[in-house]
Amino acid sequence: MxxxxxxxxxxxxxxxxxxxxxxxxxxxxxxxxxxxxxxxxxxxxxxxxxxxxxxxxxxxxxxxxxxxxxxxxxxxxxxxxxxxxxxxxxxxxxxxxxxxxxxxxxxxxxxxxxxxxxxxxxxxxxxxxxxxxxxxxxxxxxxxxxxxxxxxxxxxxxSRPHVMNKEFLLDESLKECLCNPDIVLSEYDEKFTTYEKMINSLFEFLLPYFDFNRRVLEKFYQDLPFEDYFESREFKMFPEILETDWYRFQQFIFSISAYRICLEKNEDEIAAGTFDDPLVKLLRFVLETEGKLDLTNSSDFTSAEDAEVLKTIKFDILWNFFVHILSN
Ligand SMILES: C[S@@+](CC[C@H](N)C(=O)[O-])C[C@H]1O[C@@H](n2cnc3c(N)ncnc32)[C@H](O)[C@@H]1O
Missing domain, CATH: 3.40.50.150 (Vaccinia Virus protein VP39)
Structure with a gap:
């Protein structure tokens, strides 16, 4: 296998x-x-x-x-x-x-x-x-x-990471949104909303390349019929907001099998220059928005110099961690 x-x-x-x-x-x-x-x-x-x-x-x-x-x-x-x-x-x-x-x-x-x-x-x-x-x-x-x-x-x-801003948490009424898989999280700021939507599009684009039903994960396994096998079931979320940068985000995407399989399957289109890589599209948009596109020198932003530029653009990211505790 x-x-x-x-x-x-x-x-x-x-x-x-x-x-x-x-x-x-x-x-x-x-x-x-x-x-x-x-x-x-x-x-x-x-x-x-x-x-x-x-x-x-x-x-x-x-x-x-x-x-x-x-x-x-x-x-x-x-x-x-x-x-x-x-x-x-x-x-x-x-x-x-x-x-x-x-x-x-x-x-x-x-x-x-x-x-x-x-x-x-x-x-x-x-x-x-x-x-x-x-x-x-x-x-x-x-x-x-x-x-x-x-x-x-x-x-x-x-679930997939969401672009966030720690200030969001200052609003008590918004806190519960963190654990809602269907909510658009960044509507408070146009720039971050666009980044968030582009990350969503990136994951949507990759959906067919995942070897599993990604929606099950995005719903925190809540729809799985655990009760058919376990008498006791506890579910808890542990949302965490961390500062990151676009270099870390890029490397995180490189660690995802579906992204690597996608690149492999589109090898010919990439060579012909006809493949519209959603990660490259997102990074280009970010670099342009932050006024740093001129500082880069590779078309897919993978050169050592581009890594240094991407590292300078920080943002907050929300990771929605969850766990089910099941027993009989
Ligand atoms: C996303 S990684 C999670 C790794 C680790 N638990 C973590 O939290 O970082 C998923 C892992 O599941 C493993 N995996 C997938 N199907 C498996 C199977 N049938 N038996 C054992 N491992 C499997 C993969 O090889 C991969 O290392």
Missing amino acids: RDVFGFENQSKLYNTFRPEYPKPLVDYVILSVTSTHPPGLCVDACKGALDSCVVDVACGTGLFTRQIAPYFDKVVGLDQSAAQLQLAIECPDLYENISYLNYDAYDLTGALDKLEIKSSDVTLVTIAQGFHWLDFDKFVSMLTENLPSNTIFAPIGY
């Missing part, structure tokens, strides 16, 4: 330019497995104290795996991409309690057998920004049939 995360330099870009999961989200997931769950329990008290195993499915370069590793006795990271795992293994802050395996998500029990871990020791299965890649029924039925009924399943994700 083709490794769609194995494009040149992709895993490195992935590891550097994908967002880190917010600490409150990580804490929330960790506290979900503490049996007593007393209100106000300090997550730091759990560090190294959870005498159980967590399996991080579709772990990629280990972004989420490393964030939960300090709390558990054993951590297993599974991914079908050898390129992504290679980066996870090379990561300098590799925790000794993590075992990374190049395994298919559906063969989770095979991976546990290989590591001689009893399924009854697994208290938590996480999957960060990866659940939409899987067949819902096939994966969830595998989990519920093979793991203890009290094992927590925590699918985590984030």
Whole structure:
């Protein structure tokens, strides 16, 4: 099977330019497995104290795996991409309690057998920004049939980034808009509204190149029939607004498989100069609007000099992180 995360330099870009999961989200997931769950329990008290195993499915370069590793006795990271795992293994802050395996998500029990871990020791299965890649029924039925009924399943994700402005949050009435997947977020400022609309168009353009139904992710998995398999379901959003720049945004798009597949499929049109790359279009618009287009020297803004120009144009970005905590 083709490794769609194995494009040149992709895993490195992935590891550097994908967002880190917010600490409150990580804490929330960790506290979900503490049996007593007393209100106000300090997550730091759990560090190294959870005498159980967590399996991080579709772990990629280990972004989420490393964030939960300090709390558990054993951590297993599974991914079908050898390129992504290679980066996870090379990561300098590799925790000794993590075992990374190049395994298919559906063969989770095979991976546990290989590591001689009893399924009854697994208290938590996480999957960060990866659940939409899987067949819902096939994966969830595998989990519920093979793991203890009290094992927590925590699918985590984030929708596409939105152009934002921290000042937006000063208006209390607008705060709840953050977690509404259908809202246009930047209508307070023409420039940012246009940037936001262009990012939306970029993702719409890429829709056919995604190997999964992107709308499921944009709706924070809320439409998935988890209740068919789990009795208890909690859902929580962790919106985070961060300062970024257009170079970081460009590199983030380069880490997306659908964008790389799109470039590959349109190779001939690109060579013929007939492909209208939506990322290049967006960056050209931004550079023109900010009066910096004259400072660039490559047609697709990928030269080292252009990177420096893009880095100077800062903006705020909203990441809508979410998690479902599911159990029986
Ligand atoms: C968007 S990445 C998420 C990586 C990581 N969890 C993170 O949060 O950054 C999705 C990952 O799912 C993996 N993946 C997709 N289908 C898979 C499958 N059937 N079994 C194992 N891994 C899979 C891909 O190789 C990729 O590394």
